[in-house]
Structure formats: C-alpha cells, structure tokens
Amino acid sequence: GNSVTQMEGPVTLSEEAFLTINCTYTATGYPSLFWYVQYPGEGLQLLLKATKADDKGSNKGFEATYRKETTSFHLEKGSVQVSDSAVYFCALSDHNTNAGKSTFGDGTTLTVKP
Amino acid sequence: DAGVIQSPRHEVTEMGQEVTLRCKPISGHNSLFWYRQTMMRGLELLIYFNNNVPIDDSGMPEDRFSAKMPNASFSTLKIQPSEPRDSAVYFCASSLLAGGQTDTQYFGPGTRLTVL
Numbered sequence: 511g512n513s514v515t516q517m518e519g520p521v522t523l524s525e526e527a528f529l530t531i532n533c534t535y536t537a538t539g540y541p542s543l544f545w546y547v548q549y550p551g552e553g554l555q556l557l558l559k560a561t562k563a564d565d566k567g568s569n570k571g572f573e574a575t576y577r578k579e580t581t582s583f584h585l586e587k588g589s590v591q592v593s594d595s596a597v598y599f600c601a602l603s604d605h606n607t608n609a610g611k612s613t614f615g616d617g618t619t620l621t622v623k624p
Numbered sequence: 625d626a627g628v629i630q631s632p633r634h635e636v637t638e639m640g641q642e643v644t645l646r647c648k649p650i651s652g653h654n655s656l657f658w659y660r661q662t663m664m665r666g667l668e669l670l671i672y673f674n675n676n677v678p679i680d681d682s683g684m685p686e687d688r689f690s691a692k693m694p695n696a697s698f699s700t701l702k703i704q705p706s707e708p709r710d711s712a713v714y715f716c717a718s719s720l721l722a723g724g725q726t727d728t729q730y731f732g733p734g735t736r737l738t739v740l
Contacts, residue, residue, distance in 0.1 A: 544728065553628075553715050553731030554667075599667070603727070610655045610674050610721045612729060616666050 512537045516600045516615035523590055523622050531585040531618050533574075533600035541604040543567075543576050543583040548597040548617070557585075557598070590622045626650075628732035630716050636738045642704040645735045648697055649718030657729060658691055658701050659715040667715075673699065674721055706739045713737070
C-alpha cells in the first residue's frame with residue numbers, strides 16, 4: 511500500500527535559519543504530492559503541491575521538488591520566520607488506490623524562535 | 625467562497641450522551657472526508673464519501689461511530705454513546721475527485737470534542 515514517511519520532529523530553529531523537512535513516499539503509479547501546514551487551532555491547509563516528476567511546488571518562500579528517482583518530496587525554506595511555526599504534513603494522492611483517498615505523513619512540528 | 629463549514633466548533637458533553645458533528649463541504653466538491661486528530665494518534669481518516677456514497681469506513685473506530693451524507697452539501701458524524709476516549713478534534717475536508725485522483729483537500733476549522 512501507499513505510505514508517507516516524514517522527518518520526525520519536533521524541529522526548533524532560530525529565525526532566518528534554513529529549513530529542511532524530509533519526506534519520502536511509497537506508491538504504485540504516479541501520485542500527486544502535497545505539503546499541508548496546520549497553524550495552532552486551525553485545520554490543515556495546502557502549502558504547495560506537485561503533480562508529476564521533476565515538478566517544483568512553491569509558496570510563501572517554501573519549495574519542494576518531486577523526485578521520482580529517490581521517491582522524495584523534501585520541504586525547504588531559505589529563511590524561516592517566527593510565523594512559520596506550525597505542523598507540516600507531507601501527503602500523496604494516487605489514483606491506483608481507493609480513488610479519492612490521500613495518505614498523510616505523521617506531521618513535523620516546527621518551532622521558530624526569535 | 626466560505627470554505628468548509630463545521631459546527632459546532634466546540635462541544636463538551638458527558639459520557640454516554642449522543643454527539644452529532646456537522647459539515648458543509650465546498651460547493652462543487654464531490655469528495656468528503658472525516659478525520660480525527662489527537663496528540664497520541666495524530667491525524668486519522670475515519671471515513672470518506674464520493675458523490676455522497678461512503679467508499680471506505682475502515683477507519684471508523686467502532687459501531688458507536690456512524691456517518692451520513694444525505695446530499696452533496698451536508699454530512700454528519702455521530703457518536704452514540706460517547707466515551708472520554710473520543711475526545712479529540714474532528715475535521716471535515718472536501719475535494720474534487722477527477723480522473724480517479726483526489727486533488728487538494730480543503731479542511732474545515734474542526735470541532736473540538738471533550739467528553740467528560
């Protein structure tokens with residue numbers, strides 16, 4: 511079956527530090543890949559996505575590249591801010607599985623200190 | 625667009641009582657998902673619907689939980705009877721299923737349930 515493995519947290523960084531959160535996946539077929547972010551007290555919201563190999567998703571200074579050869583979709587940001595403190599979820603959707611069902615990673619908690 | 629709407633936002637009830645959570649998906653979306661989130665177990669998919677039909681309810685914890693989607697704009701998740709271990713944040717999400725693949729899921733703000 512499909513699975514998503516992401517870097518265990520929590521991750522604590524100082525403001526303006528470089529961020530990497532690793533995500534690898536297992537899937538049959540050609541999944542779409544997502545990063546969602548959850549701010550305290552809120553639901554998850556899409557941060558970025560990529561639908562095919564070598565695509566780069568980007569938003570709010572965050573980037574992730576769909577790497578089919580390494581089955582990875584690592585999240586990066588060059589300079590984090592305190593406002594980036596949140597839980598980040600890597601996810602995939604794959605039409606070969608139960609149509610419509612996405613698979614989520616366990617989430618990585620990021621805390622950015624001033 | 626109002627986004628996914630959930631009610632109530634907070635619910636406090638006593639063990640043994642019936643609890644009903646409500647969700648209004650984004651208009652035009654044809655998939656709806658119910659999740660539960662706790663510190664111990666993380667984010668769990670309980671059940672999801674395509675075109676109002678339940679597709680996979682393997683995540684529903686036990687017979688005390690039931691979900692319905694009578695039409696494209698409304699769904700309920702019911703717990704009867706409720707137990708303290710059901711305390712969690714329950715999220716509803718909707719998406720547009722096209723070509724057999726789910727696109728972005730849009731989450732509601734959640735219902736924080738506390739069972740005393």
